[in-house]
Amino acid sequence: MLSPPASVTEETIRRTIAASWSSPVRHLSHLPWGFGAHHWRATLEDGRDLFVTLDALAPRHTRASLEAAYAGAAALAAAGLAAVCAPLPARSGRYTVELAGGALSATPWLAGRSPTEAEAQAAPHVERVVAAVRDLHRAAPPPGLPEWAPRVPGDFADGLRARTAGAWDAGPQAEEARAAIAARLGRIAEWTERYHGLAASARARRGTWVPTHGEPHHANQVVTDQGLRLVDWESLALAPPERDFADLLAAGAGDRLRARPAMAELFALDWCLSEIAEYADWFAAPHTGTEDDLMALEGLHEELAGPRPQLSR
Incomplete structure (x- = not known):
């Protein structure tokens, strides 16, 4: 923050x-x-x-x-x-x-630094991240590891429709956020239905799940003299491996990852819908227009544009 x-x-x-x-x-x-x-x-x-x-x-x-x-x-x-x-x-x-x-x-x-988004797209760096993610996915799951589960309910759009039916007045960004969400409720309902269908398919293959970081993007990477380190393990969970592939697929590493398109789509939706849910909570609650609030509003508009394509062209 x-x-x-x-x-x-x-x-x-x-x-x-x-x-x-x-x-x-x-x-x-x-x-x-x-x-x-x-x-x-x-x-x-x-x-x-x-x-x-x-x-x-x-x-x-x-x-x-x-x-x-x-x-x-x-x-x-x-x-x-x-x-x-x-x-x-x-x-x-x-x-x-x-x-x-x-x-x-x-x-x-750690004595090192996180790569910029541009640096994280460079082929040598992508290969280091692919290797680290593969090692993680091959590891034996530690006892008690959390398991991934859908992060919004099947009636998510209905809940948002009820919440956005009246004006929000909890802070300076509240009404803009409410109107933006209300304008996308139809698409959010479509995304949520697709999301839960894909989640059911993932659960049917629960035996293939692996330890996943959840957010191994450039801001959670540190390049040190001893090699690449992944930080911020709060999202560690047993899940389909595609949970860790978003940025790697965008960087063109799909041929090395053998990602299943449906599972890549699942986790694009997982990110998008859970972010919308958190931003809805944020702007329905009291806020004062801080830098964090302005960044959150920008993030909300970005997620309302829809899940980002996960498989590189």
């Missing part, structure tokens, strides 16, 4: 890090990165640098499911998957710490 959270003070973050990861914090800086979670760089008195994340829970997670995802990532790293940059256990032995209605976690700070 671009702005620090209003729900918790910096001092509370400092105290929680010190208590949970066994060292006072020498320096803490909020990082205006990503969307949906808050991030900080923490330099500890014991010399470690940590990448600290405060994840929201609903609608994507419960405390148990987020803990299971991070514990699964740690298990994959311990099993030898070099590309997995997993969270560090807290003093409790768990990988998440309850805080401000969400969950705090910490991973080692």
